[in-house]
Each structure stands twice: as structure tokens, then as C-alpha cells.
Amino acid sequence: MSTNDKDPEQKTPLQLSRRSTLLGMALGATTLAASSLVRAAASDNSKTSQHKGAYDVIIIGAGMAGSTAARELGAQGKKCLVLEARNRLGGRTWTADIFGQQSEVGGQWVHWYQPHVWAELKRYGLEIDETPGANPTYGTVLINNELKNVDPADSFAMLDKGMKVFCGDLINAFPRPYDPNFDLSFLKHDDISIAQRLKQIDLDITTHTILESFFATAVSGSLETAGMLDQIHWYARADNDMGRLLRACTQYYIKSGTSSLINSMLDESKADVRKSMPVRKVEQNASGVTVTTQSGEVFKASACVVAMPMNCWNDIEWSPALLPGKVAASKERHVGAGFKLKIKVKGNKGAYQSLAGVGHPVNMVYTDHFYDDHTTLFCMGYPTPGFDYNNKDLVLKEVEKLLPDAEVLDTFAYDWNNDPYSKGSWCDYKVGMWSKYGADMRKTEGRIVFAGSDVADGWRGFIDGAIETGLRAGRVTSELLTSKA
Numbered sequence: 001m002s003t004n005d006k007d008p009e010q011k012t013p014l015q016l017s018r019r020s021t022l023l024g025m026a027l028g029a030t031t032l033a034a035s036s037l038v039r040a041a042a043s044d045n046s047k048t049s050q051h052k053g054a055y056d057v058i059i060i061g062a063g064m065a066g067s068t069a070a071r072e073l074g075a076q077g078k079k080c081l082v083l084e085a086r087n088r089l090g091g092r093t094w095t096a097d098i099f100g101q102q103s104e105v106g107g108q109w110v111h112w113y114q115p116h117v118w119a120e121l122k123r124y125g126l127e128i129d130e131t132p133g134a135n136p137t138y139g140t141v142l143i144n145n146e147l148k149n150v151d152p153a154d155s156f157a158m159l160d161k162g163m164k165v166f167c168g169d170l171i172n173a174f175p176r177p178y179d180p181n182f183d184l185s186f187l188k189h190d191d192i193s194i195a196q197r198l199k200q201i202d203l204d205i206t207t208h209t210i211l212e213s214f215f216a217t218a219v220s221g222s223l224e225t226a227g228m229l230d231q232i233h234w235y236a237r238a239d240n241d242m243g244r245l246l247r248a249c250t251q252y253y254i255k256s257g258t259s260s261l262i263n264s265m266l267d268e269s270k271a272d273v274r275k276s277m278p279v280r281k282v283e284q285n286a287s288g289v290t291v292t293t294q295s296g297e298v299f300k301a302s303a304c305v306v307a308m309p310m311n312c313w314n315d316i317e318w319s320p321a322l323l324p325g326k327v328a329a330s331k332e333r334h335v336g337a338g339f340k341l342k343i344k345v346k347g348n349k350g351a352y353q354s355l356a357g358v359g360h361p362v363n364m365v366y367t368d369h370f371y372d373d374h375t376t377l378f379c380m381g382y383p384t385p386g387f388d389y390n391n392k393d394l395v396l397k398e399v400e401k402l403l404p405d406a407e408v409l410d411t412f413a414y415d416w417n418n419d420p421y422s423k424g425s426w427c428d429y430k431v432g433m434w435s436k437y438g439a440d441m442r443k444t445e446g447r448i449v450f451a452g453s454d455v456a457d458g459w460r461g462f463i464d465g466a467i468e469t470g471l472r473a474g475r476v477t478s479e480l481l482t483s484k485a
Ligand SMILES: Cc1cc2nc3c(=O)[nH]c(=O)nc-3n(C[C@H](O)[C@H](O)[C@H](O)COP(=O)(O)OP(=O)(O)OC[C@H]3O[C@@H](n4cnc5c(N)ncnc54)[C@H](O)[C@@H]3O)c2cc1C
Pocket: 060, 061, 062, 063, 064, 065, 066, 083, 084, 085, 086, 089, 090, 091, 092, 093, 105, 106, 107, 108, 109, 110, 249, 277, 278, 279, 280, 307, 308, 309, 312, 315, 316, 339, 340, 416, 420, 421, 422, 424, 425, 426, 427, 451, 452, 453, 454, 460, 461, 462, 463, 464, 466
């Protein structure tokens, strides 16, 4: 197993130290130890030298997609090598210790409405647990800088109504949401952003704000650049049922952590797994694929699965060059540039939810867990101009708007945008991206098959989508190996 102490991964966790709250409660400056994250990484499995001789397949990236592909190919007896850049497995999923509690720094919620991940939970006997904040008992909405009490049932009804108005005639644009290519006529609407669409419809201010809050959280980025189609597709994935969509996105998480799913898949794969091995170059010719790491190690195989985030494709030197659609998409990047802050406040706050629209960097706050003496909450949003989520004062100022009576004890966030191996959060397409690059992004190139949640057909941007593409990559690579044998 190779280790690399200089891995930037361990240098980027953003920790906002325990501090005095805006309400004036002075606290000592202690921070969540980065070592707890390192410990979590160190417990990941890493296996090498299980295979002698040449590999059948090299898989680049040990996130959900790459781990699924490795498992699928391993089950067929293929000799696989997984090369992972970071010194931990899981990619944009990461089970770590935050505030002394097992937590998910990245992808967290899964649901039986998401067929691929649900099948994996059943396969490995993994249980789910529930986030109390998914069913808030009280809530607020920030309207014109005034925090108003709104019963969660009423805010849900407004969101439900607003979403239907937003979709309008396009509500049936995805007759087969898990196979959007079945009817691509929706693409003629790919030139409209969420912000533009919101201007076209007439909603009262509270409904408008609630809808904005939902979209800003869902796309994890600017509504000016986010295409409206992706959100209509999200809705279609949940059979145009807002309750179902919210439950799919926020209710259940894997009790033993996303890492338990990654580890189960990689264990079953029998693959050699090398961490701290960022790939620098990928070359292919008629006889096979050669992969060179940044440290200069060279590996050869008959085929390769690239299971990296789309935002990172251009960091590799490809020979021959990638299709232009892949290059352009990677350069443009998906919309996802947001954050998932976790905060710990004093006292039992129960199941709370607070919403804010565009212009506020924190668009949604809701309870993670509540205890007798403290409550942990998620704060979701994206960096708007003038806001830096690395600046703890700015963060706490925004949090206070949505949680005015809270005494914040501790906060934690991780900077996925400046992490060189994700360069963003989750994938939502920018305006025009689907029509311009969608086809190229999914295409196999010679002996190289592309996987990853960013190129999923169904739950793109989700754990489920990553697994969907890992399954597809397993099948396509196996066919490719047979045809090129
Ligand atoms: C904050 C946050 C919250 C989220 N919440 C949810 C949620 O609640 N539910 C949900 O379903 N989804 C959620 N997601 C999205 C979900 O986590 C991702 O869509 C999914 O995990 C992506 O999996 P992947 O395998 O496609 O990509 P990744 O997990 O990004 O895996 C790609 C792997 O490639 C590696 N890599 C990159 N470059 C190189 C290189 N040069 N050489 C070798 N390896 C390389 C990376 O290190 C990484 O391990 C969230 C994501 C984030 C960031």
C-alpha cells in the first residue's frame, strides 16, 4: 500500500472553531481535530498484490461508481486494479467523526425510491436510520430579511404548488425519467435557467422564497447558471410527487455509514486497491491501456474505467484526446459548488427547519439530531458574492439570521470546491450542458469506459446515480474485453 503524507486531502477540511455566538456567549477556541478525519480515512480498506501479472481493468477513482464497477468486474473473475488519488476511499461520500458523532461529510441520504443504492443495501444487509429534521415540527422562512414562522405543513404545501407551477407544461417532459434518452424532445428547453423560469411564473412572495430555497439547496449553486431541466428531471424521478422527492433527498441514511457500503463493494471485488495514487496520464492503443500516476508508476490493462468527477477529467493527460464534449464540460464544470455545514447549538431545538431564498448564502437549516443538552443542524447553501464559507464570522452571521436564538457551540464544513479531486459538490447541469455535451460525456472511448454520478441517466448527482453508472460500466467493460480479446 502506498501512502502519501503530502496528500492535499488532509489539508483542506474547513473547520470553523468553537467561538462566541452572535448572541454574545464567549467560548474557548477549540476545534474539531482534523485527526478524527484522518482516523476515519485510515480505517478504510486498502488491498494490493492480490493479483499476479497484468490487469484486465484499471479503475480510476474509488467513489461509489468506481467501487461498483470493481465489484461487478471482480464478480466476473476480471483482475482489477483500483487507483484512488486520495488517501481514503469513498470520494464525495465520506464517513467521519464530527462533534464526536459518526457523520457524513458528503453524500448521505438514500432511499428505496432510488433503485440502485437500495439494491446494494439489501445485498450487504446494511440498515438505515432517519434524520429527524426531515419531518420538522416547526419552521421559519426568511422573507425580506424578516424571519417568519411558517408551519412546515404549510411550507410543504406551498413548495408542492410552486413546483407544479414551475414545471408547467413540461411536467411530463420525462416520460421515462430513468431513461431520459427515450424521448429527447425536452432538450429544446435546455436554454432556460432556473432563475429565468422563476421570473416567468407568478407566485406569492412566500411560495417564491420557499421554491428558491429548495432550488438553491438542490442545485448547490447559482440559479442563474443552473438549467431548469435538471430540476424538472429530479421531480420526474419521484413521479412528480414533492413529498416523495423530499423523502428521497433528506430522510434516510446508512446507519453504518456510506463507508460501509464502499468497503463491502471493494471487499467483494477482490481488486487491488491503491490509495494516494493520483493518475496523471492515460494512453490507449489497439493492444491496451497504459495508466501513469503522478508518482511515475505505470500500470497496464486491457481496459480502463474512469470513475472520476467530470470536473476533474481535464486534469489528466489523455492520448488520444478525449471527445470535445467531455473536454468542454469538464472545463465549464457542473453547477454544484455549494456546502453542507454542520453546526452544534446549545439545548434541545427539536426538529426545526428554516428556509431562505436567493441572495442568502445559507438557504436551508434543518435538524440533524437533537439531544437533551444540544442539537446538531445542517446548513445548506452556496457561496454568493461577498460570502466566503471559509470565514467563520461570515458563516455565523448568516446562520444567526435563520437561527436567531441559538447559541452556536461548534461548526464544521469541508471545502469540496477546493478539493482537487472533486472540484465541486454534486452534479447539476448548467444551462445548455445537457444538449451540448450530454451525449459525449457518456460515450465510451475505445477501451475507456466512463462512469460516475455526473454521467448518470437517473439520479444524476446522487449516490444512486453513481452506482447506476458503475453497474453499466461493469457490463460495458466486460463486453469490450470479450470483443477485443
Ligand atoms: C456535500 C455533499 C452532499 C451530498 N449529499 C448527497 C446525499 O445526501 N445523497 C446522495 O445520494 N448524494 C449526495 N451527494 C452526491 C454524491 O455524494 C455523489 O454524487 C456521489 O458520491 C459521486 O460518486 P462518484 O463515484 O460518481 O464520484 P466521487 O465520489 O467523486 O468519486 C470519484 C473518485 O475519483 C477520485 N479521483 C479524482 N481524480 C483522480 C485522479 N486523477 N486519479 C485517481 N483518482 C481520482 C476521487 O478522489 C474520488 O474518490 C452529496 C455530495 C456532496 C459533496
